[in-house]
Amino acid sequence: MSSIETVASIPLPLRGRGKTASAAPCSGGPALQRITPVSSAGHGIPRWARRLSGPLLLVAAWHLASITGVLPGEVLAGPSTVLSSAAKLIATGELQEAMLVSLRRALTGLAIGGSIGITLAIVAGLFRLGEDLVDAPMQMMRTVPNVALIPLLIIWFGIGEAPKIALIALGTAFPLYLNVYAGIRNVDSTLVEAGRTLGLSRAAMIRHVVLPGALPSALVGLRYSLGIAWLALVFGEQINATAGIGYLMANAREFFQTDVIVVCLVVYAFLGLAVDFTVRTLERIFLAWRPAFSGA
Amino acid sequence: MATSVQRSLKIVVPEAPPRPSGRSGVTTPAVRVRGLSRRFGDREVLKDLDVDIAPGEFVALLGASGCGKSTLLRILADLDREIEGDVEVPVRRAVAFQAPRLMPWKTVWRNVVLGLPGRPDRARAFAALEEVGISHRADQWPKVLSGGEAQRTSLARALVREPDLLLLDEPFAALDALTRIKAQDLVGELWQRHGCAILLVTHDVEEAVLLADRVLVMKDGVIAHEERIDLPRPRDVADPDFARIRGTLLDWLGVRHGKQHDA
Numbered sequence: 001m002s003s004i005e006t007v008a009s010i011p012l013p014l015r016g017r018g019k020t021a022s023a024a025p026c027s028g029g030p031a032l033q034r035i036t037p038v039s040s041a042g043h044g045i046p047r048w049a050r051r052l053s054g055p056l057l058l059v060a061a062w063h064l065a066s067i068t069g070v071l072p073g074e075v076l077a078g079p080s081t082v083l084s085s086a087a088k089l090i091a092t093g094e095l096q097e098a099m100l101v102s103l104r105r106a107l108t109g110l111a112i113g114g115s116i117g118i119t120l121a122i123v124a125g126l127f128r129l130g131e132d133l134v135d136a137p138m139q140m141m142r143t144v145p146n147v148a149l150i151p152l153l154i155i156w157f158g159i160g161e162a163p164k165i166a167l168i169a170l171g172t173a174f175p176l177y178l179n180v181y182a183g184i185r186n187v188d189s190t191l192v193e194a195g196r197t198l199g200l201s202r203a204a205m206i207r208h209v210v211l212p213g214a215l216p217s218a219l220v221g222l223r224y225s226l227g228i229a230w231l232a233l234v235f236g237e238q239i240n241a242t243a244g245i246g247y248l249m250a251n252a253r254e255f256f257q258t259d260v261i262v263v264c265l266v267v268y269a270f271l272g273l274a275v276d277f278t279v280r281t282l283e284r285i286f287l288a289w290r291p292a293f294s295g296a
Numbered sequence: 297m298a299t300s301v302q303r304s305l306k307i308v309v310p311e312a313p314p315r316p317s318g319r320s321g322v323t324t325p326a327v328r329v330r331g332l333s334r335r336f337g338d339r340e341v342l343k344d345l346d347v348d349i350a351p352g353e354f355v356a357l358l359g360a361s362g363c364g365k366s367t368l369l370r371i372l373a374d375l376d377r378e379i380e381g382d383v384e385v386p387v388r389r390a391v392a393f394q395a396p397r398l399m400p401w402k403t404v405w406r407n408v409v410l411g412l413p414g415r416p417d418r419a420r421a422f423a424a425l426e427e428v429g430i431s432h433r434a435d436q437w438p439k440v441l442s443g444g445e446a447q448r449t450s451l452a453r454a455l456v457r458e459p460d461l462l463l464l465d466e467p468f469a470a471l472d473a474l475t476r477i478k479a480q481d482l483v484g485e486l487w488q489r490h491g492c493a494i495l496l497v498t499h500d501v502e503e504a505v506l507l508a509d510r511v512l513v514m515k516d517g518v519i520a521h522e523e524r525i526d527l528p529r530p531r532d533v534a535d536p537d538f539a540r541i542r543g544t545l546l547d548w549l550g551v552r553h554g555k556q557h558d559a
Contacts, residue, residue, distance in 0.1 A: 194397035197373050197390065198411030198453070208410060212401040289401045289437045 077259035082266075085259040094248065099267060101244040102237065105161070106229045106271075109168025114225060116169070117176035118218070124177075125184030125214070126206065135181070142174040146228075147235050154239065164236035171232040172225035179221025183214030216290070219283050226275040230268060325384075326351045326461050326493035327372060332381035334367055341367050343517040345381070349493050351460065356496045356504035358545060359514035365497045368514075369465050372495065386493075389461040390454035394469050396446035398438035398453075405434040408453045424456040425449070427489075428482060444475035448482070455486060462487075464496040468503065480506060484530070501545045505538060506531050513548040521548040 059079055065071035066078025073081065089095035120138060123130035146167060153163040187210050195209045237246020245264050252260035327349035334342040341364040349355050359365040370376045371383060373391045398407045405421035412420075418434075425431040428448040438446060447467060454462055464483070468476045484507055487494055498504055504511045505525060513521040523545060527537055546552050 190393070190395060190397050191399060193375055194391075194393065194399075195411070196375060198457075200411045204411070208402070209399060212399070215401070289439060291437075291439045 074256060074258065077257075077262060081259045082262045085257070086263045086266075089248075089260070089263060095263070095267070098243060098245045098248045099271070102233055102246070103271070105164055105236070105244065106168060106233050109165045109232065110172045110225060110229050112165065113169030113172035113229075114176050114222075117173035117221075117225075118180050120173075121177045121180035121184065125181050126210070138174070138177055142178065146171045146232060150235065150239065159240040163239070164233075164241070167236045168229050168232040171228040175224035175228060176218070176221040179217045179224070180214055183217030183221075184210055186217070187213035215286055219279060219286070222282070223276070223279045226279065227272070230272055230275070234268065324351070325349060326353070326386055327495070328382070328384040329368075329372075330382040332368075332371065332379060332383060334364070334371065334376070334379050341517050342371075342379075345518060347512070347519065349461070349495060351493055352491045354487055354494045354496070354507060354509045356498060356508035356511045357514060358498060358501060358504050358511055358549065360549060361499065363514045364517045365514050366465060369463050369495065369497045372461070373463050386460035388457060388459045389463065390457045390459035391463045391465065392447070392450045392454045392467045394466040396438070396450040398441075398446060398449055400438050402438075403434070404430075404436050404438060404441070404449050407438060407449060408456055410453070412457070420456060421452075424452040427455065427486070428452045442475075443471055444479060447471060447479060451483070451486065455490060458490070459492050462490075462492050462494045464494060464498075466498055467496075468500070469498070476503075483507065501542050501549070502533060505541050505545065506533070511545060513545060515548075521545075 062071070062076075063079045066073070066076075066080070071078070077085070086095070120134050124134040124138070125131070149170065150163070150167065153166050157163040157166055191209055191213065192205065195205050200208060233244075234246060237244045238250055241247035241250065245267055249261055249264045252258075252264070325348045327347060329345055329347040332342055332345040332347075333340060345368070347368070357365045357368065367376065369391075371379055372385050373389065374385070398404075399410065402410060405418055405425065406416055408421040408424050409416045409418075422431050422434055425434050425448075428451050430445050430448050430452075433441060433445055433449070438449065441449065447470075450467070467483075468479050471479055480503055483494075483496075487507075496504070496507060505527075508525060511523040511525060512519050513523070523541060525541060527535065527541075531538060543552070
């Protein structure tokens with residue numbers, strides 16, 4: 001009983017600040033420390049609002065610099081100009097059309113590159129012969145910078161859609177290959193053994209044990225691949241594009257329209273965000289069995 | 297590397313009365329091992345081993361770690377074929393390992409029926425889970441199970457295959473003391489209901505004496521001692537006979553405690 005009274009006599013810690021308060025040595029009992037529950041510690045501004053305030057301050061500073069003339073429009077258009085030109089581009093339908101074209105390119109490239117990467121990874125991951133044939137060339141080729149291949153791709157595929165999609169396909173194949181291959185190789189061997197004692201055939205083993213086991217790292221590969229797909233898109237669309245975000249940007253460059261360039265950059269950023277959201281959703285669906293995702 | 301595993305094509309029916317075999321008039325064993333050797337590099341882990349397990353017999357295999365007992369179990373489970381000698385095991389056999397080894401991406405009931413022919417049969421899985429007392433966990437992911445529950449699932453997965461031989465590789469070693477007692481009782485019950493032959497690999501002498509018809513003590517790759525246990529079931533740890541047998545086995549394992557040993 002006396003210890004409870006001792007706790008009650010300790011002064012409350014400062015709100016939201018210190019979690020502990022040192023107790024004055026009381027007669028009879030040891031010095032006590034109050035452990036503040038975590039929920040009561042961080043009240044006030046919600047976390048998302050605090051996280052948002054950084055970017056907002058940045059935009060405010062940008063706006064201030066524009067209207068005072070510190071940042072001239074030829075160097076970088078102000079936020080208000082950017083917004084109005086975004087509205088204009090949306091009103092004419094140019095932006096939507098460009099986004100659609102770019103999105104289609106990225107997804108086509110990813111579909112082609114991803115299928116190649118995943119197929120090769122499965123061949124190399126499951127068969128010794130496949131590993132011997134596939135892995136060394138893949139490891140060699142993955143270190144070649146994709147952008148350096150643009151001249152070659154133009155010679156091979158011309159200047160139409162093909163070289164752009166090929167560039168994206170090349171960029172996305174490798175991360176998926178590496179991660180799916182590693183995922184297959186790192187499948188828990190004790191589970192494979194358990195599968196054998198359950199009488200799983202080779203096909204059933206691949207379907208029920210190996211591929212599900214490789215899925216977490218395959219999704220990591222997908223995340224990398226999607227990031228690279230956008231990067232490759234930016235490069236690809238700078239060459240001889242007649243549509244797409246990159247084309248919009250190249251055009252804007254010709255006319256020093258920094259506002260349009262900024263709009264395009266923002267669009268790229270949002271597309272990246274959307275991609276990340278997609279992968280997160282996939283992870284939540286396919287990796288529901290992982291305890292790390294049950295609470296998210 | 298000639299593999300000399302021969303699976304008897306005959307499916308031994310454990311409940312059947314002893315059938316005279318054509319030549320010698322003894323029962324067809326569920327497990328028959330003759331002259332089994334297994335080498336890891338220079339080290340000979342199993343040396344010219346002979347083991348028989350009768351249909352429906354509960355055999356415990358005791359030994360210090362590294363004595364080759366798990367190696368023998370893996371060979372009987374057909375997980376290791378780099379062997380010399382003759383090994384015959386039933387076609388229908390099942391294994392429960394020390395770690396439950398459930399597929400984390402399959403729900404509990406799908407784990408239970410994984411590998412059975414045909415579409416996953418939920419009712420069948422449910423019945424097996426009911427038998428080990430965790431049917432209420434059927435739709436959970438394995439990662440949220442407690443250690444005891446996961447081990448029960450692993451047992452259900454083994455028994456749903458209606459094996460003639462059940463191989464248990466230290467299945468209780470990772471459980472806490474209370475859960476272990478319950479799990480041991482459960483295995484005893486399940487064995488009496490299913491009547492399959494069981495080989496239990498363990499380093500727990502008490503567990504071996506509690507459950508087994510026959511205890512084999514393994515040392516340096518050979519069966520050093522064989523102890524038949526005729527104590528009535530359910531067995532009582534406090535029974536003086538129990539203590540005597542335990543003492544003998546501890547002697548053979550080289551870890552005798554003076555006060556436990558009264559022979």
